[in-house]
Amino acid sequence: MDRLIEAITNVQNPSVVGLDPTEALVPPQVVASFAEEVRDSVDSPEELPAAQLAVAYFEFNRTIIDAVADIVPAVKPQIAMYEALGPAGVDVYTMTCEYAAQQGLYVLGDIKRGDIGSTAAAYAHHLSGVGADAAAGDDAADNGESIIFDPWHEDAVTVNPYLGTDGITPFVDAAVASDKDIFVLVRTSNPSSSELQMLDLADGTKVYEHVADLVEGWGAETRGQHGYSRVGAVVGATHPEEGRALRKRMPHTFFLVPGYGAQGGTAQDVAGMFDETGSGAIVNSSRGIIGAWKKSGRYSESMSADQALELVAESARQAAIDMRDALRFAVYR
């Protein structure tokens, strides 16, 4: 987790911008502006809407990334929004990750994968890339060269714990080998998260506390120079009391805190999820940043695509600054 912690320190801003585009969050004139460009790229007319939206998502993301790259340490693209468009969307997810990485940002892929051991090992290629050994017939492999192809461009991914240790170990191994990190779901920000996570266990703890103990253990051998392991935890901003208790329970586990802003979490709510030095957590906001243009009062349908993107950029940057300053005030006291 050292790379993320140092990136946060460099900009004095423990926040991450969620790149979760939806049709409603991209100005319609931006989508429309790609109608001609994609027309020749698809095999059949019914693919057009998805292809057009995918290209628009990338332009939108690039605008956001350019607007915030000097003030935030990281971005968190949510792969679901891209998978919703099919393979063309997945392409744009990887292009977004690559572009963000090129701008010096730490890229946290919110993929929430989780499976049994042998299958988790396949998902772990999100972190480790594809080695030259992947194609037995390849000349380069025959020559003993080690070509690594990293199609995903993620510095970390989120992982689901429901399948237990053998579904986690492959990700930890890949993280160690590639100087990357993972974040395991512990206490999610959504309303019905309590149905499973808050159940009382016979030993007096709750399910999420048991998962928290597993997570702290999974990371034990991977602590970096700042004291945090490569195995982080997802702890929703909407659960401030539990977050505060988890901070004590998991002293070597870095937190990814979703649920700030649009989902209701405030800077005060998340303050207890940081350690006494102001480290230990990074707070995500998605709609609050990338959808800020809709609340600016300055949008008009008559704007050109370029004008709309300019408004997106200005609004996102201001919202990111406001969030940074709110977190600085609440955390770096």
Next chain:
Amino acid sequence: MDRLIEAITNVQNPSVVGLDPTEALVPPQVVASFAEEVRDSVDSPEELPAAQLAVAYFEFNRTIIDAVADIVPAVKPQIAMYEALGPAGVDVYTMTCEYAAQQGLYVLGDIKRGDIGSTAAAYAHHLSGVGADAAAGDDAADNGESIIFDPWHEDAVTVNPYLGTDGITPFVDAAVASDKDIFVLVRTSNPSSSELQMLDLADGTKVYEHVADLVEGWGAETRGQHGYSRVGAVVGATHPEEGRALRKRMPHTFFLVPGYGAQGGTAQDVAGMFDETGSGAIVNSSRGIIGAWKKSGRYSESMSADQALELVAESARQAAIDMRDALRFAVYR
């Protein structure tokens, strides 16, 4: 779940072939045979191994599908194996799903997605496809036409329950709207599944039993004419006693049973997961079918790619027949 149940009845075979290719499961001469074909399709040399393997995976899958399409009702591609190759692999995943569907097979996408409500709604497009409303600027949308683009070609997907009801509802809604199904992880087949799923709750039940009750409830409004809902459960073949108990506990929930064969489950182990009419479950085998050629004793490195694929086809078909007959003997008594 009616379509799946009728497909099973048609071939009198409650089994599904897992299409989980790995480099080790595809004969090397098949991979090598695509070296020339992919050379011009990639932007940089390091992409070659993944691109070559992706094309080989599709050829391998098509061979398996052709070999078993008349004797099995369904296939279950595991998306992790494809994601391991990056976007080129995801393309091949969708091509595999599409080809299987064209051969009349029910396609069960093993994607194990799970997220908070608004994000789960994005993942649910795996089932619902992309509507014409996806691109606001599209002419067809302006004309009020309803073009649905289905990039994934899945009849069902697997879903992770850790986030609770609001992460499930969007999938259920999409399944109902599209005449499709979902399967929620309840008791997985892997060794460390017990770490979380077998925990004792304060009320005397176990975590997986609580999840089972949630799953039965999530499907309650979606029961089909055969008595089973659109919300199935994943119950590992490696837990025969729990599977038998779950069969009673979840009378309207169809089971997807992984872990047969290579993972250790036998036809006797899974028999208790069927209902008294021999319905109620479908059993998956992946390596046992698609890797049967490696255990045939007939493979030789000197074979041509076509000869190797012929061996793959014959071995897979025989293994699928053996599994069908073992299940018929154990279940349809």
